[in-house]
Amino acid sequence: MKSDLDALMQERNFDAILVFGAAENNPPMTYLTGGGHVSGAALVKKRGGKTILVCNPMEREEAAQSGLEVHLYDEYPIDGQGGDSARTLALRLRAILSSLQVSGRVGVYGHVDFGPLFAMLSHFQTLMPEVQLVGEPRENGLFLYAMETKDESEVARIRRMGQITTQVVDLTRDYLTSCAVRADEVLLKEDGTPLTIGDVKSKIRLWLAERGAEPREGFIFAIGHDAGVPHSTGNSMDYLRLGQTIVFDIYPAEVGGGYFYDFTRTWSLGYATPEAEQLYHQVWNVYREIVERLQVNASFKYYQALACELFEKEGHKTPRTEKTPLEGYVHSLGHGVGLNIHERPMSGLTASEDNLLKPGVVITIEPGLYYPEKGMGIRIEDTYWVRPDGQFERLAEYPYDFVLPMKGG
C-alpha cells in the first residue's frame, strides 16, 4: 500500500524516488496521482516527505486534481539557453532535487520512451554526482512491493472489472451457442458465412467498450492448435468449429490505465473429444484442489510445486521436469493483479521466498494443459482476493462448464 513507500525506500537506502512518463499506461504514475491526464509531469518523493508533482503550467488544473502538492516547471528556472532537450531537462531536474536537498541513492521509475530519459539522466549524473540514480530489476521493484497489497477501494475497482469481464464472457457464450452450424461443423454468422475468431474478437472489444473497459494488453480467444500455445492470442482467420477447445483468456482494464481483472474459461462447442474431456477434468481437478488448499501467508510457489506434482502424476511434463516444456503444464500457477496485469506476488518456481499470499493480495489461480500438436489447450483461471480475515474470495463468479450445448440442437 502507499503507506509502505517510506519503509520500502528505507530498506533500499533511497533518499528519494522519481517517477517519469505519461499519465496513461504508466502504473507507478497512476498509483501516485490517482489517474488524471497530466502528460508532461514528473513525480518526486523524498523519504519521509510528500509526493510532489512538477508539471507544465498548461496542465496545472489537471495536476491539481491529483490532490498532490503541485509545482510548475517555471519555478525551477534554468541557467543558460541552448543545447538539446536532454541538457535542458537535466538542468531542471537538478534544480528540483536541489530545492528538496536530495542526495544519495534515488530510485527511478516510469513507463517511458527509454532513449530520451536515458539521455537526460546520463547528462544529469554529470551535473549532480552527489545523486546516484538506481534502476531496480523488475522482481525487486519498490512499486511492485507497494502495490502488492490492496486497500478496499482498490479491491472494489478490481471487483467491478470482474463483473464486467464475466458479463462479456456470458455475452460471448450466448452468441456462440446461438449460431447456426454447417454440415462440416463450422459455425455460421447471421449472413450465412463462416464465423471467424476475428469476428468474435470484434464483438468482445465492443462489449468491453460499452462497459467502460478496454483490452489494454489484448486478450486471447484461440481455438485448436492456437489454444495449445499459451502465448497465442488466436488467429483472426480461423473458423469457429464444434468439438475443438477454445481458450478465452480475457484481462481488461479500466479505461485510461486503471485496474485489471484476469479470467479464463475453456469451452468446446456442441461436444468434446474424449481426449479434451480428459484434459479438462485433469485441469479442473488441479484447480479445485489448489483452491481448496489455499492458506493465508503461505508461499505462492508452494502451490506451483503442488500443481506440478499433481500434473506429473497424470503423466504431463511441467516446469519441474524440464526447463521450458512446450507441452503439458508449461507456465506458472498465477500472479498478482492490479494496475499491472502481472505483478507481485509471483508463483514461479524461482520466485523469491517473499512472494506470500498475504492479506490484501489479489492473485490469479490458472492451471492449464497444452498440446499444440494435438490441436488442444485447456486453462481455467479466476482472480482471488486474500481478505484481511485471511479468507480467499473469488472476485467474480462464473460457471465452469466445458462443453457448451448449441441452442439449435
Next chain:
Amino acid sequence: MKSDLDALMQERNFDAILVFGAAENNPPMTYLTGGGHVSGAALVKKRGGKTILVCNPMEREEAAQSGLEVHLYDEYPIDGQGGDSARTLALRLRAILSSLQVSGRVGVYGHVDFGPLFAMLSHFQTLMPEVQLVGEPRENGLFLYAMETKDESEVARIRRMGQITTQVVDLTRDYLTSCAVRADEVLLKEDGTPLTIGDVKSKIRLWLAERGAEPREGFIFAIGHDAGVPHSTGNSMDYLRLGQTIVFDIYPAEVGGGYFYDFTRTWSLGYATPEAEQLYHQVWNVYREIVERLQVNASFKYYQALACELFEKEGHKTPRTEKTPLEGYVHSLGHGVGLNIHERPMSGLTASEDNLLKPGVVITIEPGLYYPEKGMGIRIEDTYWVRPDGQFERLAEYPYDFVLPMKGG
C-alpha cells in the same frame, strides 16, 4: 523510411541499435516487426546488417510472422546461475552482441519500464565496456527521423484511420443534433435526463471499437471553459448545452499499436455567440490561408511563424509574443503523425531547421484560439500527406460547419 536506417546510424556513428519492450504501444518495435505479439523480444540491428529478433522459445511462432531473422534466447547460454534478472539479462545481451561482433556506439530504443532496463544496461556496461550505450534526446531520435517519411502502404493505413475517424465524427454530430433540448438549453438523452460529456465519450469509444480503432491516447470532447484549455480532455459531468463551443479532437489508432489519425472540429449547437462566431472565423481564415500557402520542402516552423503573425494581427497573444501564453493562440501549428501521435516534422518556433515538409511526411495543420475565462475555445485540424509529386493531400474530407442546427427546430 526503413531504408534510411543505415544512413541514420552512420550519421550518429552507431555500430548497432537495440530495441526493447513489449510488442504493443512501442512504436520502434512495431515499426521493425510490423506488429505481432512477441512480448519478450529484443531487436538488434548492426549497421549494414539485417534486423534480428531474439525471443523466448515459447514465442517462436509469433516471432516468425515478423519476417525477420529470429534467434531464440536458448542460443545464447549464460555462464553461471544466480543473481538478479538484471545480471542474467545483461549476460545474455553480452552473448548476443558478442556473436554479432558489435562494438562502439549503440543506440537504445523502446517504450519500456525504465527501472528494469536501466538496471540491466547499467550492469551490461560493466560487462562489455567496449560498447557505449547511447540514449538520444527525443528530438534527435533515429526512429523519429526514419519514420518521418512514409511509404504508400503506411499512408494507406493512415488514410483508413481517417475514414473511420470522420465516420465517428459524423455519427457524433448526428446524435447531438437529434437530441431534445430543455428550456435552459441543456440537451437531453432518450430517457429525458441531461446528456453529459461522459455519455457522449462512451458513445464515441463504442463507435471506434466497432470499427477496429482505439483511442489509445484518449481524445478530447470538451465544452465551454474546458474547450478553452487545449490539454483538457473534457469533464465527464458537464452537460451539453446550446450555444457553447465544443472542441472535438479525436486521434484514434489501429488496435494493438498501429498508425494514428488526428482530426479536430469545433461546434456550437443550435446557435453561436457573436464572440465565438468571430473567433471561429479568425481560426478558419488562418487555417485556409496556411493550407493555401503550403509548399513542399518548406520549413514547417515557417508556417507556425505565419500563423502567429496572422493571429497577432487580430490582437491575440501567441508563442511569439510571450513564452507560454494561457490565452490566444497557445500552441504550435502541427506535427507529424504516424505510429506516434506526435512525431517529426515538428512546427514549434524552436524546432530545428531540418523539420521540413518533405515528400512523404504526414502532418497535421491545427490552428486554434483559446479563451478559458470566456468559456470558449476553437480548433480546426486536418491531417495532410505530402505526396511524392509535391502536392498536399488532405487524407479525410469533412465539412467545416461551426453552428450545427438542431434537428428538432
